[in-house]
Amino acid sequence: MQENNNINVLGLKDVTVTKLEEDNEFVHVHACVDKMNTCPHCGSNKIWVHDHRIHNIRDTHLHGKKCIIHLKKTRYNCKSCHKRFERKLDFVAKKHTITLRLLECIVRDFSSVHSISSIAKNFNVSNSMVSRILDVICTHRLALPEVLCIDTHRAHVSLREIVVITSINVHC
Numbered sequence: 001m002q003e004n005n006n007i008n009v010l011g012l013k014d015v016t017v018t019k020l021e022e023d024n025e026f027v028h029v030h031a032c033v034d035k036m037n038t039c040p041h042c043g044s045n046k047i048w049v050h051d052h053r054i055h056n057i058r059d060t061h062l063h064g065k066k067c068i069i070h071l072k073k074t075r076y077n078c079k080s081c082h083k084r085f086e087r088k089l090d091f092v093a094k095k096h097t098i099t100l101r102l103l104e105c106i107v108r109d110f111s112s113v114h115s116i117s118s119i120a121k122n123f124n125v126s127n128s129m130v131s132r133i134l135d136v137i138c139t140h141r142l143a144l145p146e147v148l149c150i151d152t153h154r155a156h157v158s159l160r161e162i163v164v165i166t167s168i169n170v171h172c
């Protein structure tokens with residue numbers, strides 16, 4: 001076990017790390033979101049704490065181990081405009097409980113051949129989360145035409161064989 005106070009080993013904006021614990025497999029980072037003083041909607045400083053919640057956010061490996069950030073978030077109520085709000089964090093992937101940099105690592109893994117379950121295991125996330133990320137980054141392909149024309153010829157300059165694939169519907 002290791003403990004450190006008032007350090008931000010992760011370089012996360014608007015967050016204060018309060019404790020760092022390590023076991024054989026995980027690094028547990030305990031942190032809290034920095035306090036807010038004004039309402040982001042109306043600028044009033046008449047804001048009150050509504051509640052605190054702990055979010056477990058998976059991050060990239062730290063010290064060669066899987067990393068979980070136990071992040072204490074605070075929700076506020078504004079007495080002037082009556083809106084409820086919390087600090088927006090730019091390092092958490094939208095609609096996920098992982099950091100943006102972990103999402104980027106997972107996306108980079110798609111460039112080589114891995115199974116969804118091996119990526120999920122490697123980054124300590126669920127298979128369904130990897131599938132959802134894959135769905136978001138997959139671009140739609142154009143449909144193939146009904147008839148494809150395939151021809152080959154040898155280029156004059158390089159003497160390489162060139163394959164031409166085209167839609168016969170468009171060019172005939």
Ligand SMILES: [Zn+2]
Pocket residue numbers: 039040041042043044078079080081082083
């Ligand atoms: Zn307000």
